Amino acid sequence: MSSDQTIINIDSIEKKSDSKQSKSDVTLTINAKEITAPATLSVIQALWHAGYPRVKGVGCLDGVCGSCRVMVRRADESELTMELGCQLLVEEGMSVFFSVFDTPSRHSYKLSEIDTSWDVQTEFHRIFPEAEQCRHCNGCNKACPKGIDVEGGVDLAVKGRFREAGEKFIDCVMCNLCMTGCPEYIDPNHVGLFSRRVTGYFHTRPSNLINQLEAIRTGELSVVTHAVDTQSSDLEEGQS
């Protein structure tokens, strides 16, 4: 999560008013505070409905910015799941905890200091030496609210397959939950970001050209080519 994202901490926010309860409402706890809200609302909306005001740093509310990460325990379930509060509908008996841990990455680099694409793999292992130590414990996959195969992406990057690795992370919102679940401190989401960056930096071609080539490959677009008779052209030019 970037430093300008604000972590939601409702413990420091005063509730303004009690809202009225209706039949379709559910009761849940958010950071151990009991809240009643319609089941059609997201966790974030439920907070507002219950009287907690909007404060600065409200995120995208659309599953994109990753700033509303929450841990969730559903009624009668012991397992904790990681979710995005703006995307999660409230349920009866649910316990929700906003994640407030700070997770700065310890991996820094400048793409401009990587001379050529031949150096990318060596640089990757210098920048992310822990990546090779991946335990394949599935912790990052379980932590990811976007359902990304994080472990698979790290594995591809370790093997130098950065384009494929980067594609695994297309939906990543940099919520950092996979970082918190990694016992090897790999920072898997930053492995994904690195993979996408180097792919763009060293390999991007114009997308319209790629689309046209793909259309030709699949037969969607047919191209008629004419052989040019250079000798007769030269002759004609010479004759004129």
Ligand code: SF4
């Ligand atoms: S890959 Fe990591 S940072 Fe990206 S969405 Fe999943 S848990 Fe969040």
Ligand code: SF4
């Ligand atoms: S949590 Fe870390 S060690 Fe475990 S699979 Fe993911 S990247 Fe590998």
Ligand code: FES
């Ligand atoms: S507020 Fe942006 S992902 Fe939830």
